[in-house]
Amino acid sequence: MQVLELIIFAAIAAIVLYQLYAVLGRRVGRQPEDTPATEAAPIGVRQAERPAGPADEGVALSGLAAVKARDPGFDVNHFLGGAKSAYQMIVKAFADGDRATLRNLLAPPVMASFDAAIAQRESENRTETVEFLHGPRADLEKAEMAPGDLARMTVRFLAEFRSRSKGPEGEAVDDRRTAELWTFERNLKSRDPNWTLIHVDAAEA
Numbered sequence: 012m013q014v015l016e017l018i019i020f021a022a023i024a025a026i027v028l029y030q031l032y033a034v035l036g037r038r039v040g041r042q043p044e045d046t047p048a049t050e051a052a053p054i055g056v057r058q059a060e061r062p063a064g065p066a067d068e069g070v071a072l073s074g075l076a077a078v079k080a081r082d083p084g085f086d087v088n089h090f091l092g093g094a095k096s097a098y099q100m101i102v103k104a105f106a107d108g109d110r111a112t113l114r115n116l117l118a119p120p121v122m123a124s125f126d127a128a129i130a131q132r133e134s135e136n137r138t139e140t141v142e143f144l145h146g147p148r149a150d151l152e153k154a155e156m157a158p159g160d161l162a163r164m165t166v167r168f169l170a171e172f173r174s175r176s177k178g179p180e181g182e183a184v185d186d187r188r189t190a191e192l193w194t195f196e197r198n199l200k201s202r203d204p205n206w207t208l209i210h211v212d213a214a215e216a
Contacts, residue, residue, distance in 0.1 A: 077078065077156040078164075082199045085149060085162075093206070094166050094195065095149045106141040106174065108133065118196070118209040139180040144171040144186070152192055164206070165194045167214055190214040 024137035035073050044199040045207070072080050079085050097116060108129045114122055132139065147170035176186045192214045 020103055047099065073155070075154045077164050077200075078154050081160060081162070082155060085199075090152060090164065090206075091149045091166065094164075094193070095147055095168075095210070097195075097206070098147055098149065098166075098168050098193065099143060100171070102143075102172070103141050103169075105129065106139040108138075117155075117209055118207050137176055139174060139176045142173045142175075144173060153194075157170060157196075160198050160200045161196055162199050163194055163196050163209070165192055167192055 031129055073087075087090070101113065101116055103109075104116075105125055105128070110126060110129065113125055117125060147168050150167045151164065152167045153163075153165040157163055169188075169190050171186070171188050174187055176183050176185070190213070192212040194210040194211075194212075196209045197203075197206045
């Protein structure tokens with residue numbers, strides 16, 4: 012009798028184990044095909060490392076991101092250092108009436124405006140020199156990409172300088188503090204590394 016009971020229990024156990032295997036044994040754990048197609052990238056994977064897909068198409072970059080997308084080697088600190096040098100050079104060249112230097116740094120409309128002011132000063136028989144009391148402060152105000160691979164960078168300059176002018180009535184010394192927004196432009200595909208001043212605006216100090 013005991014032998015018969017053991018055989019029956021063994022048969023029942025075998026049937027139960029077979030059914031468990033049929034349900035669970037074939038697929039253990041998460042399978043690759045179980046991953047939804049829209050599942051987010053795992054934590055720790057940068058967005059930039061994911062291959063572009065339909066959801067990424069048509070996304071427009073702006074500001075510095077757009078500039079760096081066209082020119083990965085663009086460095087803001089290096090640019091601002093060059094902008095400060097250009098600022099001082101242009102201010103001094105304008106005071107000296109150095110048109111040759113200005114033509115290499117200014118866009119034609121800006122050059123025309125500067126040239127008119129220099130001509131007016133010359134017609135009044137006046138001369139001027141400028142001395143910077145401190146190095147100007149330069150802060151990036153705006154960055155943008157224009158059509159044709161043109162990058163435009165607007166810089167806020169804060170400067171203190173001493174102007175010495177001479178005219179028919181004598182000599183005058185004037186300490187000035189200025190705040191201006193200068194916009195520079197450069198074609199990022201060009202081999203010429205220089206930026207051109209295309210616009211000047213007054214700014215709040």
